[in-house]
Amino acid sequence: MTTLLTVDNLRVRYPTRTGVIEAVRGVSFTLGRERLGIVGESGSGKSQTGRAIMGLTPPHALVSADTLNFSGIDLLSISAKQRRSLRGKRIAMVLQDPKYSLDPVMTIGKQITETLRTHETISKGEARDRALAMLEAVQIRDPGRVYDLHPHEVSGGMGQRVMIAMMLIAGPELLIADEPTSALDVTVQLDVLKIMDKLVSERGMGLIFVSHDLRLVSSFCDRVLVMYAGKVVEELKASELTNAQHPYTRGLLNCMPVIGESRHPLPVLDRKPEWAA
Numbered sequence: 016m017t018t019l020l021t022v023d024n025l026r027v028r029y030p031t032r033t034g035v036i037e038a039v040r041g042v043s044f045t046l047g048r049e050r051l052g053i054v055g056e057s058g059s060g061k062s063q064t065g066r067a068i069m070g071l072t073p074p075h076a077l078v079s080a081d082t083l084n085f086s087g088i089d090l091l092s093i094s095a096k097q098r099r100s101l102r103g104k105r106i107a108m109v110l111q112d113p114k115y116s117l118d119p120v121m122t123i124g125k126q127i128t129e130t131l132r133t134h135e136t137i138s139k140g141e142a143r144d145r146a147l148a149m150l151e152a153v154q155i156r157d158p159g160r161v162y163d164l165h166p167h168e169v170s171g172g173m174g175q176r177v178m179i180a181m182m183l184i185a186g187p188e189l190l191i192a193d194e195p196t197s198a199l200d201v202t203v204q205l206d207v208l209k210i211m212d213k214l215v216s217e218r219g220m221g222l223i224f225v226s227h228d229l230r231l232v233s234s235f236c237d238r239v240l241v242m243y244a245g246k247v248v249e250e251l252k253a254s255e256l257t258n259a260q261h262p263y264t265r266g267l268l269n270c271m272p273v274i275g276e277s278r279h280p281l282p283v284l285d286r287k288p289e290w291a292a
């Protein structure tokens with residue numbers, strides 16, 4: 016399989032008055048044209064890993080890696096301008112909080128068509144048609160109406176789908192989807208997953224799918240990275256997730272609810288300091 020992305024020893028650090036916070040501590044993986052899941056508890060560095068690949072960490076963040084290569088391009092040595100031209104067009108990221116990621120004073124239609132028109136020379140009318148088709152593809156029932164709304168006028172789930180439409184419209188080669196379906200109900204969630212799945216199989220897109228939902232990841236992805244305290248503690252085939260060896264992964268699996276089974280007391284994760292070492 017051709018490699019789309021190589022990440023070797025990625026680190027993200029934040030200097031603060033009381034010392035350096037290490038958000039990502041030496042993450043390595045490769046991605047082909049496949050679906051890679053990243054799971055791990057809150058604060059384990061999943062979003063920071065995605066943002067570092069996108070080049071969307073705040074200016075005071077210290078990002079380093081032995082290799083950060085996308086399709087032959089060394090992401091750490093190109094200019095900010097070159098990086099911007101990759102973003103949205105060839106690499107896209109669906110951010111965790113659509114409410115903060117959409118521009119509050121711009122209509123949804125304008126935001127989606129702007130993505131397109133930044134990267135392609137197409138007419139206004141054509142951009143509008145493609146935006147409407149994309150909104151329909153992410154199961155927005157009344158695309159014509161939603162097109163003219165502002166972000167605060169749509170629900171959280173709709174906002175998330177708008178973000179997804181915006182990210183997919185330019186046909187990226189790599190999509191980083193950070194909890195893309197967490198605000199959606201189960202049926203819409205499946206529709207959105209199907210859209211992403213189609214892009215992977217038909218257009219050969221590479222997908223990094225960040226989620227808390229182990230069951231969803233194991234059924235939807237090809238491979239899974241398990242993160243803990245800024246590190247990858249285990250890498251598995253998604254179908255083999257239930258055979259995970261690492262005690263942290265085993266703990267996560269053990270905490271999954273089982274329908275029809277009553278659990279008293281509820282299991283809790285016990286964390287060992289040596290897992291973070």
Ligand SMILES: Nc1ncnc2c1ncn2[C@@H]1O[C@H](COP(=O)(O)OP(=O)(O)OP(=O)(O)O)[C@@H](O)[C@H]1O
Binds near residue numbers: 036037039059111
């Ligand atoms: N701007 C920042 N300054 C300092 N520390 C930060 C900053 N942004 C993130 N961090 C820290 O980086 C660590 C990893 O955060 P990250 O958002 O990647 O977690 P996550 O795995 O995505 O969690 P969640 O599942 O809750 O989304 C956290 O400890 C967080 O406090």
Ligand SMILES: [Mg+2]
Binds near residue numbers: 061063193
């Ligand atoms: Mg996150």
